[in-house]
Amino acid sequence: MATLHEYRIAAEKLAILSELKKANGRITRAAKSLDISRMTLYRLMKKHNIKQKKVIQ
Numbered sequence: 001m002a003t004l005h006e007y008r009i010a011a012e013k014l015a016i017l018s019e020l021k022k023a024n025g026r027i028t029r030a031a032k033s034l035d036i037s038r039m040t041l042y043r044l045m046k047k048h049n050i051k052q053k054k055v056i057q
Contacts, residue, residue: 013048016041017055025056 002010015034023029031041045052 009048012044013050016044016048016050020050020052020055025052027052 016030019030019033020027023033027038027041031038034041036044044050
């Protein structure tokens with residue numbers, strides 16, 4: 001059984017991937033949709049091992 005922390009991490013990653021796909025990989029648009037800065041989005045992408053190129057493919 002997953003912990004609350006694990007669920008939060010999974011939800012965060014899913015939200016980032018979803019918004020990046022909607023924005024066709026455009027970081028600025030995805031960050032605005034998520035109401036975070038571009039730098040925060042870059043840090044979260046690194047944390048979750050999300051590559052921009054993979055999102056657009």
